[in-house]
Amino acid sequence: MFAKVIIRRLIFSAFILLAVSLIVFGATLLLPGDAARAILGQQATPERIAALNEQLGLNLPAWQRYLEWLGGLFVGDFGTSTATGGPVSELLGPRIGNSFVLMALAAIISVPLGIGLGVYSALHRGTRRDQALTGISLVLAAMPEFVIGIALIAIFATSVFQILPAVTLAPPGQPVWLIPAQLVLPTATLVLVVTPLYRADDAGDDDRSPRLRIR
Amino acid sequence: MNTPNRRQALGAGLSLTALAGLSACGGGAAAGDISAGEPVRGGTLRVGVTGGNSADTVDAHIPVNSGDVARTVNLYNSLLTRTDDYKIQPELAESFEPNGDATVWTATLRPGIKFSDGRDITPDDVVFTFERINDPDDPKTAAASFTMLDEVVATGDRTVEFRLSEPNGLLDDSVSEYTTGIVPRDYDPAAPVGSGPYKLGSHTAAVSTVLERNEYYWRTDGNWLDAVHLLNFNDSDALINALLSSQVDAIAQIPLALVEVIGADERMAILNSETGMWLPFTMRVDRPPFDDVRVRQAFRLVVDREQMIEQVLSGYGTIGNDMFGPLSENYPDFPQRTRDVEQARQLLAEAGHPDGLDVELVTAPIQSGVVEAAQVFAQQAADAGIRVSIRRVDATTFFGENYLQWDFAQDFWYTRDFLPQCVSCVMPESPFNETHWDDPNFTSIVEEARSLPDPAARRNLEHEAQKILYDNGGYIIWGFANQVDAYQKYVGGLEPNATGRPLGGWRFDRVWIGKV
Numbered sequence: 001m002f003a004k005v006i007i008r009r010l011i012f013s014a015f016i017l018l019a020v021s022l023i024v025f026g027a028t029l030l031l032p033g034d035a036a037r038a039i040l041g042q043q044a045t046p047e048r049i050a051a052l053n054e055q056l057g058l059n060l061p062a063w064q065r066y067l068e069w070l071g072g073l074f075v076g077d078f079g080t081s082t083a084t085g086g087p088v089s090e091l092l093g094p095r096i097g098n099s100f101v102l103m104a105l106a107a108i109i110s111v112p113l114g115i116g117l118g119v120y121s122a123l124h125r126g127t128r129r130d131q132a133l134t135g136i137s138l139v140l141a142a143m144p145e146f147v148i149g150i151a152l153i154a155i156f157a158t159s160v161f162q163i164l165p166a167v168t169l170a171p172p173g174q175p176v177w178l179i180p181a182q183l184v185l186p187t188a189t190l191v192l193v194v195t196p197l198y199r200a201d202d203a204g205d206d207d208r209s210p211r212l213r214i215r
Numbered sequence: 216m217n218t219p220n221r222r223q224a225l226g227a228g229l230s231l232t233a234l235a236g237l238s239a240c241g242g243g244a245a246a247g248d249i250s251a252g253e254p255v256r257g258g259t260l261r262v263g264v265t266g267g268n269s270a271d272t273v274d275a276h277i278p279v280n281s282g283d284v285a286r287t288v289n290l291y292n293s294l295l296t297r298t299d300d301y302k303i304q305p306e307l308a309e310s311f312e313p314n315g316d317a318t319v320w321t322a323t324l325r326p327g328i329k330f331s332d333g334r335d336i337t338p339d340d341v342v343f344t345f346e347r348i349n350d351p352d353d354p355k356t357a358a359a360s361f362t363m364l365d366e367v368v369a370t371g372d373r374t375v376e377f378r379l380s381e382p383n384g385l386l387d388d389s390v391s392e393y394t395t396g397i398v399p400r401d402y403d404p405a406a407p408v409g410s411g412p413y414k415l416g417s418h419t420a421a422v423s424t425v426l427e428r429n430e431y432y433w434r435t436d437g438n439w440l441d442a443v444h445l446l447n448f449n450d451s452d453a454l455i456n457a458l459l460s461s462q463v464d465a466i467a468q469i470p471l472a473l474v475e476v477i478g479a480d481e482r483m484a485i486l487n488s489e490t491g492m493w494l495p496f497t498m499r500v501d502r503p504p505f506d507d508v509r510v511r512q513a514f515r516l517v518v519d520r521e522q523m524i525e526q527v528l529s530g531y532g533t534i535g536n537d538m539f540g541p542l543s544e545n546y547p548d549f550p551q552r553t554r555d556v557e558q559a560r561q562l563l564a565e566a567g568h569p570d571g572l573d574v575e576l577v578t579a580p581i582q583s584g585v586v587e588a589a590q591v592f593a594q595q596a597a598d599a600g601i602r603v604s605i606r607r608v609d610a611t612t613f614f615g616e617n618y619l620q621w622d623f624a625q626d627f628w629y630t631r632d633f634l635p636q637c638v639s640c641v642m643p644e645s646p647f648n649e650t651h652w653d654d655p656n657f658t659s660i661v662e663e664a665r666s667l668p669d670p671a672a673r674r675n676l677e678h679e680a681q682k683i684l685y686d687n688g689g690y691i692i693w694g695f696a697n698q699v700d701a702y703q704k705y706v707g708g709l710e711p712n713a714t715g716r717p718l719g720g721w722r723f724d725r726v727w728i729g730k731v
Contacts, residue, residue, distance in 0.1 A: 037615060081269075084269035165457075165462050171423065
């Protein structure tokens with residue numbers, strides 16, 4: 001039964017991604033200017049533009065280009081970047097890897113933390129501590145992630161204390177966890193954003209049954 | 216259960232605000248004692264820059280963005296260079312002299328200078344360098360300045376002759392550009408060997424470059440640093456945060472509106488350089504309404520130049536007088552133009568616009584301050600009945616197929632001397648003639664002036680040319696922007712530099728990291 005929910009969600013996500021890719025592709029077609037001229041910049045002569053168009057396959061009809069790209073996805077070929085000339089997978093790969101690391105770290109911390117806090121709240125319902133916790137939770141859940149992020153940077157990296165790095169400056173090619181200090185603030189931000197949601201869910205904050213209201 | 220009541224939510228909100236207020240208190244380090252002290256040999260300087268992308272290069276002759284220029288200046292040296300106050304001075308060449316009629320220039324290389332791999336720098340390498348720059352199949356950036364160059368010939372063990380097809384008194388300016396770095400005959404950009412204070416350690420486009428001390432560099436003073444790390448950032452917020460959290464030691468080009476805030480941090484110092492960088496408005500003199508000189512004069516009179524500098528540059532700039540080349544030796548001392556709305560209205564009426572006129576101004580964020588200047592101008596011009604509608608496009612569109620064709624737009628230029636700048640923008644063959652200026656009288660004056668290598672000899676001609684532009688030109692040059700950077704106080708050797716290149720003209724050979 002669990003599997004059904006997951007599969008349904010996955011299929012739904014796939015559809016959304018497909019729709020988004022169509023929209024982005026269509027929108028880029030509508031943008032002014034053309035790729036060949038933008039790439040060539042100062043050296044754009046009509047012959048060079050024509051040659052580049054030929055080379056990049058920009059002369060083919062739009063639907064054909066889209067379908068070729070889509071087909072490439074199924075065999076793991078994400079195409080070539082017009083900006084760098086290199087494979088897109090090389091551009092995405094390390095970055096997606098770093099994102100997964102961050103996601104995993106945040107999940108490892110925030111899930112047990114959220115559940116733990118939620119259980120605590122449920123067991124001590126109505127006490128001052130629970131109310132304070134709920135209040136803080138509410139505020140954090142309402143704040144946009146970037147506000148939390150900026151506040152953490154201001155407190156720990158730039159203005160109040162300068163004990164943590166403000167920017168991730170991983171040398172190219174190295175995995176991001178080799179400099180653990182730079183993972184602290186991003187992880188903390190995600191934890192602060194996500195934990196309130198776990199906690200609220202677990203504490204039953206959305207449980208509006210009347211009998212619990214009467215004190 | 217009790218949802219938190221309003222009192223509690225308010226309490227939480229207040230404590231968060233207090234926390235935010237704390238952050239405004241600033242760093243508590245006893246940083247007042249920090250200074251760079253005496254030069255210290257050793258250490259690695261970490262520099263933050265923006266603007267890097269996948270097209271980043273280490274090629275000596277085609278730098279495009281800020282990071283490229285930083286690399287070029289430090290990996291390579293040219294025959295001549297510019298001082299901090301924009302005067303020409305010898306670099307790899309100990310002299311660069313014209314013959315009687317400026318048709319042949321002779322460079323004499325310093326003795327004993329070497330490339331970063333230990334080989335001698337010879338006249339042959341100079342010949343190759345300029346052949347590479349002027350290769351007709353693949354001309355490099357500086358090629359536009361050498362169109363009259365017939366051949367470069369090695370004439371001795373340290374001398375090279377530049378033989379021209381016509382007299383050119385400005386070749387020393389051309390040869391002082393950072394785009395003419397001397398490279399060895401077997402130069403390969405993939406494994407570059409250069410003549411500058413640093414050699415290439417490693418380079419990843421859009422991320423970072425590591426420069427290591429060149430042990431063979433010809434300058435005996437300086438060269439304190441073991442290495443320089445150039446780190447690219449995608450936006451200026453991350454750049455500034457990296458400085459404030461001490462992940463970098465210096466950052467290039469901070470937003471002028473944030474100078475006070477950053478400077479307030481006790482650990483930081485601000486490098487404020489007056490330059491000749493200009494962000495003009497450009498009016499096409501061959502299109503209505505600007506084909507009537509009275510309209511152009513009216514547009515220039517409507518500008519409140521002090522207010523422009525205050526609002527656009529936060530005060531970090533110097534006033535312009537509708538003439539470029541402010542650091543040229545022969546920059547004239549004409550009366551400073553000031554705002555005169557009455558006169559502007561009158562000129563417009565005489566030109567057939569008694570009720571003012573409507574114009575469209577094309578602007579784009581091609582450089583910080585450009586779009587703001589457009590908005591301020593629109594406000595100022597309204598007082599004279601000029602109704603400006605601003606058409607803001609993105610930088611790619613601006614430099615696209617309509618670049619240099621806009622009727623009324625803007626542009627930006629780095630510091631140049633007057634005559635070389637003329638060659639770039641107001642002569643018939645100029646590659647960037649935004650105003651479509653083509654005055655035969657002006658052209659002949661400039662051509663005569665540029666054939667004279669001695670600035671004193673061409674003084675009157677330059678003044679004549681400047682007067683024509685001052686009276687009738689298509690540029691509105693309201694001011695020259697300062698270049699402002701920020702760095703940690705323990706970094707020494709950063710000097711104000713008028714070229715417009717950040718962090719002391721990118722001269723890292725003079726920089727050291729003081730003992731804290």
